[in-house]
Amino acid sequence: MSYRKTFKLICGLAGGSAVLVLAAAAADSRGSSGDVVGRWSSFTSVQAAQPAWTATSHTPAPSGHVWDFNWDKRDPSVLSNGKKKEKLAEDPGSGQDSSKPKATRNILLIRHSQYNLSGNSDKERTLTLLGREQADLTGQRLAALGLKYDVLIHSSMARATETANIISKHLPGVELMSCDLLREGAPIEPVPPVTHWKPDAVQYHEDGARIEAAFRRYIHRADPKQKEDSYEIIVCHANVIRYFVCRALQFPPEGWLRMGLNNGSITWLTIRPSGRVALRTLGDAGFMPPDKLTRT
Ligand SMILES: *[C@@H]1O[C@H](CO)[C@@H](O)[C@H](O)[C@H]1NC(C)=O
Ligand SMILES: *[C@@H]1O[C@H](CO)[C@@H](O)[C@H](O)[C@H]1NC(C)=O
Numbered sequence: 402m403s404y405r406k407t408f409k410l411i412c413g414l415a416g417g418s419a420v421l422v423l424a425a426a427a428a429d430s431r432g433s434s435g436d437v438v439g440r441w442s443s444f445t446s447v448q449a450a451q452p453a454w455t456a457t458s459h460t461p462a463p464s465g466h467v468w469d470f471n472w473d474k475r476d477p478s479v480l481s482n483g484k485k486k487e488k489l490a491e492d493p494g495s496g497q498d499s500s501k502p503k504a505t506r507n508i509l510l511i512r513h514s515q516y517n518l519s520g521n522s523d524k525e526r527t528l529t530l531l532g533r534e535q536a537d538l539t540g541q542r543l544a545a546l547g548l549k550y551d552v553l554i555h556s557s558m559a560r561a562t563e564t565a566n567i568i569s570k571h572l573p574g575v576e577l578m579s580c581d582l583l584r585e586g587a588p589i590e591p592v593p594p595v596t597h598w599k600p601d602a603v604q605y606h607e608d609g610a611r612i613e614a615a616f617r618r619y620i621h622r623a624d625p626k627q628k629e630d631s632y633e634i635i636v637c638h639a640n641v642i643r644y645f646v647c648r649a650l651q652f653p654p655e656g657w658l659r660m661g662l663n664n665g666s667i668t669w670l671t672i673r674p675s676g677r678v679a680l681r682t683l684g685d686a687g688f689m690p691p692d693k694l695t696r697t
Pocket of ligand 2: 516664
């Protein structure tokens with residue numbers, strides 16, 4: 402990439418800090434060593450107001466946010482009053498061990514498939530023909546993965562229920578459960594805001610608390626009593642899934658609308674006994690032929 406191109410790119414990305422980065426690059430290329438400290442420390446003081454880029458590496462600076470291991474309030478080393486447990490040196494205590502989670506939870510979040518947008522009520526917004534095909538493909542995929550599914554939970558809205566019923570045909574013996582907490586809604590005002598979608602404040606107020614309740618209900622580390630790793634399927638909605646992903650990864654929740662999910666796609670979260678969380682896939686729809694993908 403040419404110097405000029407790099408400059409344009411940086412301008413586009415970072416606006417005001419471009420000049421600084423450029424100056425830093427120039428200093429770099431001179432390979433000066435003499436009064437480096439003085440020169441760089443003056444950059445550093447200006448950089449402090451430009452958190453996205455550092456002069457030395459051209460890479461984003463760490464945000465400084467730490468990982469909260471007790472994010473689900475199930476960290477066995479933290480007492481219910483929030484205090485860290487004292488290590489009992491004299492009493493290795495068998496009780497301590499039984500309070501520790503041992504299993505990993507896998508949550509496979511499925512976005513419902515395509516539905517009839519002209520329906521006036523939820524009940525009329527049933528899956529399109531393509532939507533039923535998508536659900537069928539998702540069901541086949543989940544079956545082909547060959548995991549030992551424990552439960553298939555779905556939002557009580559018509560499109561999620563229908564998607565779950567079709568998936569369920571591919572997973573005989575897996576219990577189906579409906580849940581109102583998982584219904585679609587407005588989880589939190591998105592940043593940056595968008596013009597085409599503007600729910601009222603009261604909608605965020607109501608849905609936000611409910612979707613957060615759904616997060617707390619379903620996304621947490623395993624109970625200490627759980628012996629084997631589990632695989633749970635949750636069929637719900639794009640906003641709910643994107644919010645869950647932000648919350649589970651401890652990313653700013655207001656960033657949920659920066660992600661997009663195909664209909665019928667699979668988002669896979671893994672929660673370790675330690676409380677560590679990994680996103681295995683986000684909106685995977687690679688198992689669908691391109692002419693079956695929908696994406697608006
Ligand atoms: C979609 O819903 C509208 C309104 O209920 C209905 O008139 C139309 O026939 C439906 N289209 C399909 C393909 O089901
Ligand atoms: C999925 O289908 C719904 C309804 O048919 C539509 O509103 C949405 O945009 C679709 N999503 C994607 C990602 O195609």
